Amino acid sequence: MIWQIDLAILTLVVIAGIGTIMVKDLLGAAILFGAYSFMMCLLWSVMGAVDVAFTEASVGAGVSTVFFAAAVFRTTRRTKD
């Protein structure tokens, strides 16, 4: 594990995670959550858990982002709080 890569990815994970809950625009939150999932996928593969990384990339960054986008499209794009 190269600590520079690890640190860079971890910083992005934290930024994407905080961004997901702070953003008012729900579509933006869905996309940020996809970015968060993709960074987690990179983190898993850096740590050598390739199977978990594969699942995270396909389920977390792929399909669940589509589900969130579909749900936002069919409900409302702004949060109330």
Next chain:
Amino acid sequence: MKITGLIIAILAGALLIYATADFPGWGDAASPASTHVSPRYIEKTMEETSVPNMVTAVLADYRGFDTMFETTVIFSAGVVCFILLRVFGSEEPKESLYRHVLTGVTIRVRAGGEIPPDSDDFERIDVMWTPFDLIIKTMCRILIPFIQLFGLYVIAHGHHSPGGGFQGGVILGASIILFAISHDLRTALRRIRERIDALLCATGVFIYAGTGALCLLLGLNFLDYAALASILGVDPITARSHGIFIVEIGVGIAVMATMIWIYNNVSSRGKYDEGL
């Protein structure tokens, strides 16, 4: 209220970070997991199941029960989305839009009006205006077969490389979702109908549980694939490898159908009329 939530979140986070200090270091050879559990699987997996990818062997064979109920969870998620969102008996839409295929002219049909039913010149488009995009449609048409081929490869090659039923199933489902997004939901539904989709969803779980029950009927434990040796005509060790493959196919079918099912229900508000 927001302040309270923030305090609780920060406290819980701090507690979790504090607790990680008790974990063994990353890749620590002296940790309990590395001294007892991992060597057992690293040394014995190949000779017991003849599967080179240990993760697949552990997931589908040693911890077969766990994966079976994971598949059931996915199945339940699809069923719950269906029960919560599906609306039957759709009311007549106020107006619908049609595109004249040859000229590209959009026609607005009010309630009660009809286009010639036997005519192939018109295709229905979503009320929320979507521009006709030849490039996106053609690119997706070219890409989708390759995505599906990759999904099948991931399922079939799970014994040797990362992947397996879950990932391959998600990729297969995503290819159909891409089709539904690039064209429209009605076109995708004509390819995989709702009833077929729900049946596939249940079939996948049934293949998994049925394989386990077959092992039980043949005289060994539930999900002990060595029992399949007499049916498949191979030795018990290869039978475990083949049993994992059968189960992975079941997982792949269930996950693929569930992803499509959830997408159809969420994107059309359960009306199966107009999608994303």
